[in-house]
Amino acid sequence: MSITKNLHRSRQRRTWRVRNQVRRSASGRLRLSVFRSNKHISAQVIDDASGKTVASASSSEKELREQLKNGGNIDAATVVGKKLGERCTQQGITEVVFDR
Numbered sequence: 001m002s003i004t005k006n007l008h009r010s011r012q013r014r015t016w017r018v019r020n021q022v023r024r025s026a027s028g029r030l031r032l033s034v035f036r037s038n039k040h041i042s043a044q045v046i047d048d049a050s051g052k053t054v055a056s057a058s059s060s061e062k063e064l065r066e067q068l069k070n071g072g073n074i075d076a077a078t079v080v081g082k083k084l085g086e087r088c089t090q091q092g093i094t095e096v097v098f099d100r
Helices: 003-026 062-067 074-090
Strands: 030-036 041-047 052-058 096-099
Touching: 003 030, 003 096, 041 074, 052 074, 062 074
Parallel strands: 030 096
Antiparallel strands: 030 041, 041 052
């Protein structure tokens, strides 16, 4: 098996292992998933029971992009987190479990 297939399979196993731990400990709470690249940061609140994204925010959104100088730093993460928090409270979400 090639090295890239091995790396991909290992990454998938790690993802499944973490998600299963989160699902077991969540007890009905929604999952918060955060992705960070060098240019942008994005966060999603996911309902695993229905498999749908309930709320999301990203530094690549037009209104947030205008506020930020760089989309992948701590300042951007703070702005994205506040925006996601606002959207969650509008929908009545008070507790989530952090995925990683």
